[in-house]
Amino acid sequence: MSRARRDANGRRGTVLAITLMIVALMTMTAAAMLFRTTAEVTGAAAGRRGEQARLAAMSGIRQAISILDAPADTPVDIVDNPDLFQNQRVADHGTAAWYFTVFAPAAEATDAVRYGLIDEAGKININTADEETLANLGLDAERVACLLDWRDRDHEPRSDGAEQAYYASLQPIPYRTKNGPVITLEELLLVKGFDASVIVGEDANVNGLLDANEDDGNESFPPDDADGQLDRGLAAVATPISYERNMSVDGRPRININGEESELRKLASETSLPEQTVEFIRTVRKAGERFAHPAQLLEMRATVPADAVGGDERSRRRGRGSRRGPENVTVTSGVGTRELPEVLDRLTTRSGGSKTKVPGLVNVNTASANVLAALPEISDNTARQIVDLRDSIADEQKQTPAWLYAEGLLDADRFRQVAPRLTARSFQYRVRSVGFAWPGGQFRVVEAVIDLAGERPRIMYLRDLTRRGLPTAIDVDELTGAVMP
Template sequence: MNRFSRSSSLVGRRTGSALLVVLVLVLLLTFGVYGFTERMIAEKAAANAHGNAARSRACADSGVALALALVDEGTIAPSAPPPVYHEPAALQGVLVAPSSDPLGNGRFTVFAPVEGDPTGSLLRFGLIDESGKLDVNGLLNISVRGEELSETQQRTLLLGVPGMTDELADSILDYVDDDDDAREFGAEYDTYASLDPPRSPRNGPIDSVEELMLVQGVTPALLYGEDANRNGLLDPGENDGDATYPPDNADGLLDVGWTAYLTVHGGEPNLNADGEAKINLNDGVLTDLFDTLEETFDTDTAQFIVAYRIAGPIDPENSSDSLDPNADIDDLVEEGFDEDGNPTTPTQTEQEQVDAMAGALAGLIGGADEELTVTRAGMDLSGGATTDLGSFFDLIDREVEIEVDGELTVLQSPFSSATMTDELPGLLEQMTVFDTELIRGRVNVNQARMGALLGVPGMTESLAESIDAARMIGASGEALPDMHARRLTPFWLVAEGLTDLPTLRRLDPFLTCRGGFFRVRSVGFVEGGGPAVRIEAVIDGTAYPARVVEMRDLSDLGRGVPRSLLFSP
């Protein structure tokens, strides 16, 4: 082989090697570009997901902000309910973050369960009135005519809650009361000190319902029942026995747990729309009470109410001034009631002061020994009041016998049950029988579940069942907000034939139709999918402006609502 042939062979080999190297380099570069592109796509997806999550969070926060505005609307005009019970147009799929791409639109939905639905399948778009639950912190502050409930009565209020026992009820009350004295079935410091690790009872108001799990004997199963994702609705995993968490009995009904019956945020403002104190019908200074009522209403109204306070009704046996006839006589007498259950004359410290001043004034003016008689509308007010009102309903359809201008006269009530449905909201906007700015412990009869109603003093099981059957739910399971407008006061129980007026008089000190604290469950989401954010907050609407007193992110428990119900495309 000559030199030329050998050179050609070498060139051929070198050319083939270079081509191979180039191909390898191209392949490596291709893989590099592919990997880079894949990482960039992943980074873009992550950035989009982060952006959607931030947008969903902002939308969920917007749901809470709207709820604050709606509660404020009710604070301004309490006689006309704000749209907080069921308002899909205002609270379902609300667009708050529009995008050039419809799939990027940010929305929120505010939802709540329908309380009277045992299947847990009915949904409404509104807020949850916390007064529909028993206020654990407020149970110790409930009073009727200034008298606090006994420990037995406080325990009884809790015993209607499913799974509650005497021991658990007393232990809860011991945990929040301010002493170290154990109740009959309760647990106090010594019990908690013996635990491993030891701890102490709160001995004061608790901050959240979840803190009840620190109470002796309380378990997560009692607190949450089968509602693992805490949405108040029956989800597939909550109706499949032991197949998935949580364990359930697969009976098609939702055990909602104590969180649906108990709260730590309760109370309703005892102020009028202007933020001023209402007229306290139990005012001890009868002259001031008469003058204020006459100025606000008229002479007939002032005369009848003050006459009622002085003489009591002609038919006291039907009044809420009568306590439980089964109570011990010693207890009745101790609490200011005679052996027939009727009120005895209370000590009127303020009235006594007025009388003393009147007598002193009489001596200064005329030098006489006789007391100065204080009169209004022909009635002698000098003797003071003998009867306090436990409820405004004590005045409806009543008669009072009293001396007017020296003659025994029967006065007819200006308040008739025939007109109360329309008139009561306005009347209760001006008058009250409570002397505190915040009324604690009353239960919202419109939204309370059976377990919260059964503990109300004077409530029977049959009446509680009738209330439960009369929920604001249509034949197809839809919520009925129009009915809510007709149920602004507990008088609807009489107007709709569920009970009679004498029974309502006994129940009313413990019932309301509207509280001041609301729970909002807001889900923020983006139409195109991605992570949703679920926020649960409690709003204090007892003062203006309303404020958030509790908030938590429940996104790790899921949306809580099927995506198909979050909004209507």
């Protein structure tokens, strides 16, 4: 415009010509103003409708929170529940209605999503997993080393790893290493050796569906192996966020079996563990030993100096199976199938009480076979057995991981080794929700991580995923049916 005016000012001509020019300029100005006004109106409408779509998506997050916050005695299917999570109408403005759908990648299928939440305790925590577990996730040695260097607090690079010296040398933009926990899986893109194919595999648009371009080899982005299967990379098996509070299922502080006498006294007064077990714990402690984890008590035998047993009135009654030698005696814990659930639920070896965060435990009731098999002590075969069997186990039995031992899936030795990595509970859920209008088609996608480990549920993480595109086809027939019954 200003250039057009400058050109006009520099031109010579008759009054008529100038008048015509002015008229022409005025027309242009009007047209331009009209265009600008139209663009602004359209933009405002898109902004408003975009905001409405975002609010509809947030209704899905709110729905998830209220379901997770409901009393435990009213169990609700949060894994795949279209009645609660698919095409839920939240507003009707006459010309358009607003809906949300909460969706997640299906466990097996790659041609449809499920309508439910993503359990973060069902995955391997990349902030706490050890070297072997990370390697079992399919990361090569260099990536494992670089990830460990990225998250550990020191500046000493492992032989295959990378610390600040490497990241400072990057061009064009050097950056700082984290030396702390990873917050999102995408953050791993900053770590040496990691790229999108490691993090999301072949699922370039991260929707859990096998899209055509994700199964055509190198014909189109992303590269894939065209085998009809969707490799979802780390996203399917790993999380940066999972923890629980160190308390029992009913919310009581656990008893620290490495604690002081006042703490050990609670074993008799606050648990229904057999006297033999209580006495065993005291005897081991009196012998100067400490426990690594409560699961260590399973079928445990200990050889202790004779004077550790029978020092006071309680320990004079030695446990069954005790055998007195000249100087040492062997005592047994009396912890078997019946006692194990209470041992796991009520006892701890951590100090700090119930406020302590215990990060990175894997929920044996929800983890996929791939996740379970990534734990060093669990074979592929056992992982498959766990997944096959758990639907037939009563909920009450599944309150602790003890059922893996009770059902004979792990022997006592294996169970003791793997138990410190396991839980039977989940406190963090990832929720992906798309809010959309019909008719109209505006949509927004949001992702939240909801944390249930505190007094009240809270959103610990929230982001917009709209740029990834519409995550799942909206079933319009079903939708119009819902709007106009």
